[in-house]
Amino acid sequence: MTFDFETMLDRAGRDALSIDSLGTGKGYAPGAPLPGIDPIPMWIADMNYPTAPCVVRSIVARAEHPAFGYFDAPRAYYDAIKFWYKKRHGVTGIEDEHIGYHNGVLGGVASALYAFTEPGEPILVHSPTYIGFKNTLRTCKRVPEYSPLVRDGDGVWRMDYEDMAQRIERNNIRVAIFCSPHNPTGRTWERWELEKAADVYAEHGVTVIADEIWADFTLRGTEFIPFHTVSDDARARTITMSSVSKTFNLAGLQGSYSLVFDEGLREKFLEQAESSCYNEQNVLSMHALIGAYTDEGSEWVDQMRQTVQGNLDLLCDFVDRTEGLEAYRPEATYVVFIDCTEWCQAHGKSLDELEHELWDAGVAIQDGRMFNGPCHLRANVALPQAKVEEALQRMARVF
Numbered sequence: 001m002t003f004d005f006e007t008m009l010d011r012a013g014r015d016a017l018s019i020d021s022l023g024t025g026k027g028y029a030p031g032a033p034l035p036g037i038d039p040i041p042m043w044i045a046d047m048n049y050p051t052a053p054c055v056v057r058s059i060v061a062r063a064e065h066p067a068f069g070y071f072d073a074p075r076a077y078y079d080a081i082k083f084w085y086k087k088r089h090g091v092t093g094i095e096d097e098h099i100g101y102h103n104g105v106l107g108g109v110a111s112a113l114y115a116f117t118e119p120g121e122p123i124l125v126h127s128p129t130y131i132g133f134k135n136t137l138r139t140c141k142r143v144p145e146y147s148p149l150v151r152d153g154d155g156v157w158r159m160d161y162e163d164m165a166q167r168i169e170r171n172n173i174r175v176a177i178f179c180s181p182h183n184p185t186g187r188t189w190e191r192w193e194l195e196k197a198a199d200v201y202a203e204h205g206v207t208v209i210a211d212e213i214w215a216d217f218t219l220r221g222t223e224f225i226p227f228h229t230v231s232d233d234a235r236a237r238t239i240t241m242s243s244v245s246k247t248f249n250l251a252g253l254q255g256s257y258s259l260v261f262d263e264g265l266r267e268k269f270l271e272q273a274e275s276s277c278y279n280e281q282n283v284l285s286m287h288a289l290i291g292a293y294t295d296e297g298s299e300w301v302d303q304m305r306q307t308v309q310g311n312l313d314l315l316c317d318f319v320d321r322t323e324g325l326e327a328y329r330p331e332a333t334y335v336v337f338i339d340c341t342e343w344c345q346a347h348g349k350s351l352d353e354l355e356h357e358l359w360d361a362g363v364a365i366q367d368g369r370m371f372n373g374p375c376h377l378r379a380n381v382a383l384p385q386a387k388v389e390e391a392l393q394r395m396a397r398v399f
């Protein structure tokens with residue numbers, strides 16, 4: 001079966017922040033293009049592809065049964081998550097009781113922060129970091145303690161285990177947010193890296209919130225290894241958050257899930273998650289997951305990743321041949337974190353000036369400072385290839 005990743009959807013006015021919020025000044029939206037230029041959405045992390053047909057079929061089939069009363073998740077829901085973990089990540093041993101529902105991955109992160117820490121408490125996070133973690137920490141009145149990721153001799157982003165340990169000790173840190181694969185650097189952590197991180201967390205008794213929302217986006221033959229699988233200890237101290245929404249472009253449907261294997265950890269976490277009384281699954285979002293986590297959904301993901309990888313290469317090739325720009329070629333996600341420091345210095349321009357020129361040209365790219373990149377841009381390439389090529393032509397004119 002072949003899926004369509006080459007038709008550009010017209011999302012304007014169709015519930016799409018990526019287009020409709022441009023130029024509104026709301027949130028983190030880039031500026032609108034100059035009159036007469038169409039915007040190419042390359043910022044917020046959703047995809048400009050139609051979701052998999054199996055997802056739509058599943059939602060429509062449920063919608064055709066015109067009763068939407070109270071419900072419990074059926075067996076098919078739990079089986080779908082177990083099927084997906086086995087098929088895509090080789091994980092077995094997930095039982096129904098390990099699975100919890102959350103209104104969004106960040107909702108789950110917030111519940112874990114409330115359950116296991118106090119207001120004002122420092123939380124270990126790597127930097128660069130995902131803006132959503134910063135916002136959630138601020139909302140929850142917790143404080144990020146950033147452990148910098150560092151480029152090694154080959155330019156690969158790595159964790160600094162000594163730095164992590166020192167920060168944990170110095171600040172009596174009890175909880176870490178661990179993003180795997182990592183947004184915005186695009187790292188797929190290797191097994192030895194996960195094991196070393198797990199050792200640091202274990203040695204200091206740190207509870208790990210493993211945000212694995214990008215698990216299905218590994219590229220270049222890299223393998224996603226769920227953090228909880230690296231050791232028995234990691235299995236017991238980890239709250240894994242994941243979701244069907246990033247993989248299948250369903251953020252507007254809401255919904256995510258947790259995997260927690262330790263009973264004590266799970267009880268305290270889920271008790272907190274439920275205490276809001278708002279944490280209830282939506283029936284259509286649940287059927288989206290049941291439709292997505294299937295063989296057909298898996299085929300769709302493989303084809304989507306091929307398109308994404310081609311687009312990432314196009315953008316990274318452009319970065320490589322543009323003097324003053326630098327980026328790590330991602331092994332996962334669909335975003336590229338572009339360091340513009342040298343380019344801005346050489347051209348006497350600030351990042352603000354540069355990004356405004358790009359926005360004027362309809363390249364709706366994201367300011368990287370919100371991810372702790374001092375002079376960076378983050379570009380989302382989950383677009384038809386022709387649109388990425390068009391964006392690169394416009395970028396070439398600006399750069």
Ligand SMILES: Cc1ncc(COP(=O)(O)O)c(C=O)c1O
Pocket residue numbers: 045103104105106107130132179183211213214243245251255256
């Ligand atoms: C690492 C990470 N976690 C969480 C989210 C958001 O998840 P949700 O919309 O389910 O809260 C994103 C979205 O980009 C993300 O990149």
